[in-house]
Amino acid sequence: MNDLALLLTPEGRALLDEVRDTEPARELAVATRLRRDHPAELVSAALGQARLRQRAVAKFGAEDAGRMFFTPNGVEQSTRASVAAYRARRLTELGVTSVADLCCGIGGDAIALARAGIRVLAVDRDPLTAAAARANAEALGLAELIEVREADVTEVDTAGYDAVFADPARRGGRGRVFDPEAYSPPLSWAVETARRAPRAALKIAPGIPHDIVPPEAEAEWISDGGDVKEAVLWFGTGAPGTVRATLLPGPRTLLGRGLPDPAVRPVGRYLYEPDGAVIRAHLVAEVAEEVGGGLLDATIAYVTADEPRPTPYATGYEITDQLPFNVKRLKALLRERGVGTLAVKKRGSAVEPEELRRKVRPQGPNAATVFLTRVAGAPTMLIGQPLA
Numbered sequence: 001m002n003d004l005a006l007l008l009t010p011e012g013r014a015l016l017d018e019v020r021d022t023e024p025a026r027e028l029a030v031a032t033r034l035r036r037d038h039p040a041e042l043v044s045a046a047l048g049q050a051r052l053r054q055r056a057v058a059k060f061g062a063e064d065a066g067r068m069f070f071t072p073n074g075v076e077q078s079t080r081a082s083v084a085a086y087r088a089r090r091l092t093e094l095g096v097t098s099v100a101d102l103c104c105g106i107g108g109d110a111i112a113l114a115r116a117g118i119r120v121l122a123v124d125r126d127p128l129t130a131a132a133a134r135a136n137a138e139a140l141g142l143a144e145l146i147e148v149r150e151a152d153v154t155e156v157d158t159a160g161y162d163a164v165f166a167d168p169a170r171r172g173g174r175g176r177v178f179d180p181e182a183y184s185p186p187l188s189w190a191v192e193t194a195r196r197a198p199r200a201a202l203k204i205a206p207g208i209p210h211d212i213v214p215p216e217a218e219a220e221w222i223s224d225g226g227d228v229k230e231a232v233l234w235f236g237t238g239a240p241g242t243v244r245a246t247l248l249p250g251p252r253t254l255l256g257r258g259l260p261d262p263a264v265r266p267v268g269r270y271l272y273e274p275d276g277a278v279i280r281a282h283l284v285a286e287v288a289e290e291v292g293g294g295l296l297d298a299t300i301a302y303v304t305a306d307e308p309r310p311t312p313y314a315t316g317y318e319i320t321d322q323l324p325f326n327v328k329r330l331k332a333l334l335r336e337r338g339v340g341t342l343a344v345k346k347r348g349s350a351v352e353p354e355e356l357r358r359k360v361r362p363q364g365p366n367a368a369t370v371f372l373t374r375v376a377g378a379p380t381m382l383i384g385q386p387l388a
Helices: 002-007 010-019 024-034 040-065 072-077 081-093 108-115 127-139 187-196 276-280 284-291 327-337 353-360
Strands: 098-102 119-124 146-150 163-166 199-204 218-224 227-235 243-248 252-255 270-274 303-305 314-324 339-346 366-375 378-386
Touching: 002 010, 002 040, 002 127, 010 024, 010 040, 024 040, 040 072, 040 081, 040 108, 072 127, 081 108, 081 163, 081 199, 081 218, 081 227, 081 243, 098 108, 108 119, 108 127, 108 146, 119 127, 127 146, 163 187, 187 199, 187 227, 218 276, 227 276, 243 276, 252 284, 270 276, 270 284, 276 284, 284 303, 284 314, 314 327, 314 366, 327 339, 327 353, 327 366, 327 378, 339 353, 353 366
Parallel strands: 098 119, 098 163, 119 146, 163 199, 218 243, 339 366
Antiparallel strands: 199 227, 218 227, 243 252, 270 303, 270 314, 314 378, 366 378
16 A cells, blocks of 8 residues: 555655666666665655556557556556447447446456446455556546546446456465356355346456356356456346357357357368357357357367358368377478478467477478367378458
8 A cells, every 4th residue: 555655645646757768688687776866665666666567568558558557456457448438338238328347456447437428336355456446546647537446346236236346366375266156256145146137247257157147147167369358147138048258349248048069071172260259158059050060079169060151259270281199290290391480379288389399399381280189089180270
């Protein structure tokens, strides 16, 4: 708290501007110089905040990250701005004008909601985190729309709000928490809170088992740039039981249609690698139907087909070779093709990509992708090129 208070003073803000672009290798020299004119505690706080802001650029962009205030946990656990903006758009489309943001962290979601024109009550029980959220609302000119309250979210009355957004903490003293009932607060509390609200969105880990999704909720898995970021349980959308995968940027959304698992078939000329959100949402069958394909193996989420049918929900490859797993044969084939740039993808294989690269030592001007997988249960290597 003291560090943040120091940084919010005129001297602290000026020092933050001065150390903004400090590289890690220069920190000691910069700190030594600045301590001649500024308190050591303030210099340390400014350099620490500069490091956090640099890390936050990937989530918030350079302009916002350069003005915001972060805690180490806040950088790690906050929602990526593009994902938060997408969720805020969905809420506005549902007619939401006010949201109780429970477990708000440093305010990433509250910022996106306010920028969408939604009035926000942002609540966090940690004093430093709540102070950072308040400072961020002010720094971005959103203080009129965001009220930050330091409180236990389980004691907050949300009755006066159109919707509840909850992001229970999924990290404990020993790292990431996988049991939803070990979230803080537990998922069961968040679900009961959501049921009492007109609308609600609960941010949860993407690995949540499908069988614990409440029947009245809509479940959405979201990826950004191909990386799965989160799952969201939506309440009050009028679509109970719906499953969807949303890919950002876009957004592009694939809705589940309750299709049976695709049939296993021989390797075709084309292979499709579904987006991670599609896989997490159990919508590989929808992709297989879209490309007219089937599975390489009943337990592997690779789709094979005979025709190229581009889809935003999977990356397509043209397969040139199919080999039983054999490092020597792969090395000889890559040497013959002059492959020096080798992308290694795997599903259903214990071999690590870097280990394989070391063994085959690719050299040459050409590029290829090798898939380490199983075909009808047998360890197999498929070599190909991404579709243009």
